Amino acid sequence: MELLDHLSMGFGVAFTFQNLIYCFIGCLLGTLIGVLPGVGPVATIAMLLPATYALPPVAALIMLAGIYYGAQYGGSTTAILVNLPGESSSVVTVIDGYQMARKGRAGPALAAAGIGSFFAGCVGTLILAAFAPPLTEVAFKFGPAEYFSLMVLGLIGAVVLASGSLLKAVAMILLGLLMGLVGTDVNSGVARYSFDIPELTDGINFVVIAMGVFGYGEIIANLSKSDEDREVFTAKVQGLFPTAQDFKRMFPAMLRGTALGSSLGILPGGGALLSAFAAYTVEKKTKLHPGEVPFGQGNIRGVAAPESANNAGSQTSFIPLLTLGIPPNAVMALMVGAMTIHNIQPGPQVMTSNPELFWGLVASMWIGNAMLVILNLPLIGIWIKLLTVPYRWLFPSIVLFCAIGVYSTNNNTFDVWLVGAFGFVGYLFYKLGVEPAPLLLGFILGPMMEENLRRALLLSRGDWSVFVTRPLSAGLLGAAALLLIIVLLPAVSKKREEAFVED
Template identity: 85%
Template sequence: NLPGEASSVVTVIDGYQMARQGRAGPALAAAGMGSFFAGCVGTLVLAAFAVPLTEVAFLFGPSEYCALMLLGLVGAVVLASGDLLKALGMILLGLLLGLVGTDVNSGVARFSFDIPELTDGIGFIVIAMGMFGYGEIINNLSRPTSARQVFTANVHGLMPSRQDFRRMWPAILRGTGLGSVLGILPGGGAVMSAFAAYTIEKKTRLQPGEVPFGQGNIRGVAAPEAANNAASQTSFIPLLTLGIPPNAVMALMVGAMTIHNIQPGPQVMSSNPELFWGLIVSMWIGNAMLIVLNLPLIGIWIKLLSVPYRWLYPAIVLFCAIGVYSTNNNTWDIWMVGLFGVVGYVFIKLGMEPAPLLLGFILGPMMEENLRRALLLSRGDWSVFVTRPLSAGLLLAALALLALVLVPAFKRTRDVAFVEDAC
């Protein structure tokens, strides 16, 4: 139950439940097939429509990005199951955790409590591994020995059934289309697309006999993975056409291109065609290797689930500690993972999902940065958020979604749906 990166947070919601039901094979296959298909489509979109789609990125300024992040936070309420106040509380807590660190504009430490290690903020890996990994381990250890089995020994095949294919392919198509569009937006496109894809699937009607979301629905695995991979491919569009790196990894690519006297921008495809088409070829090779290393080896990954829990959980603790330490080479992060593990265990006992918290933690700093940037450009004029059509439209969508959630009739329907999910 450990998300490897921010965009995988929603995948583990249903993927972990499928593994516990003995359907880890279909879950891995659905994720692999969805990622492969979306990666191929995203690569085609990048190769064919990079320049025209750049115009979409030009429509988004700081006010539009701020409104988009706000819409994502409101959408997290739909993502969360159970009590509405708990979901809002988790989002607010995530926003507060995102404020820890050094203010980008003033350079003043915020909520660091004079602890030097907190001046750089709290890492996503620390919170994710603590709440999802260590929290789940502590919860399992609190149970009787007979109830500690994480995965069932009754494995139901290694590949999705025909019915699974019928259910997951429409979700893969929706996730691919959504990810291809959101990936064009610099900053957070892959994360936003994965959460948005899961939210859309959760709002669609369940088919007869289909497992509810949060209990092992294969659409909850296929759609976010497809959206994530499609966005990862199209996120190269703002890098190659505008010179804007969408994340830290691609910022390193900009540095490497600069060293070789290659200036990222609109002319990069005409002045350096070997670079552009070399990237396209490498993406095709990467997609091919993804499917080659995923599907044939599913049986081997399934065998790992048969390891007794008394041997499994020490290995998980060790590898989590190694992974967290290797990120910043700081032992402080290991202690923080343990702390968030205890917090995650408390949240499990209180029935509070960590996914909305992580979404608030990811989107909060980006929303704050664009909010302050928009106000700086408008000289403190808040009307910039409603005078720009796209920004106003996104804010209206956020308000409409929030009003819909707070409407008593809809709230009762939502509560009943989640009560049925829990049955």
């Protein structure tokens, strides 16, 4: 009953005209930013933070939250239509979403992403409202050793996730980990692997690699073909919405993705991203139905599950922020900044000292998710019109938008040249038949893994047994080893190869 009282108070706060307007502005901005390649929610919230100074605290946080989950929605649009992940968590959506678009099923792919995100967002918000305090206890049990083990499990999952040769998948992950080491050493502050290039002392930007390998690589691959063989989407667009059969397959995938996203989202350090990869791995382990398209060739479950997972993860990532005052990712760190500007101390006392803010923000998430569906489903037809643009006009505009997006993140021309270089690397991967998604996961998780490994060893005074003596860490490493053994079994390996044979 107490929960219902709190929620009714929250909806009372969120349903004021001012807060509804700011919620809508946040959702709209987030969607538009998610669609633009390279300009993520972190950059947007950082730019708009000064604009929230004059707003009341509740309105400011509602708008910033709307930008965050709106960008999670929008990031899937470019991932599906033009093979460009707008957000790091959209990297997995690219694998099957873009293949669906190539087969003329961009409408059902976009609808699956939107519906999955809406469902997961609602469930994630309900979990935030009901289980915030007990769930933070779970997050507390994760120390550096547990985070390291969780990331090892994530990387092993990426090997399973990659289509084609296991050896190529492992090579991609190792390459990603090595690229993640470029920059400044965490402990000593010394530049490493930067080849005396000042621009590399901060490391390589994720956006640069994602756009180069996926976006530019695809464009170069397309331009290398003759006009007759070139990728053309026109005249192949079928239906804007999923069929009854699609819904039947999507729904269980959405449930699994939501469950994973809700549980992993509370963990600091990329919970929403990890959950998207984990959800895709789980779907690949789930048996294909008769007549179902294999994964990697346009399976709708490969879009619905990761999109549900990353949206549920983005909602539950508010739990450690609002209950402990611990920001689990860069966006939440900016939210802490916004709360501090308005003289609100993030932490357990927010729920008691400022209940209107806490429950108003929770209620606004439901309203925001509904607004996003109302905004995005009618836009599907407009987004698909992009595919009818002749390729000679489409590819220069993609190149231009990517260049602008990359330049705007650091105001650095070096990044623009680097995207071009990674474009040729992406083309090389295309020619070698290598799946680039594991490279990105290795690149993102690499620095986080290194930081937690070194932290765990510092705390244990160099004792490596800390990873197996802590029960949770040992369990995660055991799961990773079991997954690796299963994948390497000859019978499983043979079936895996059969599943990835191109039609």
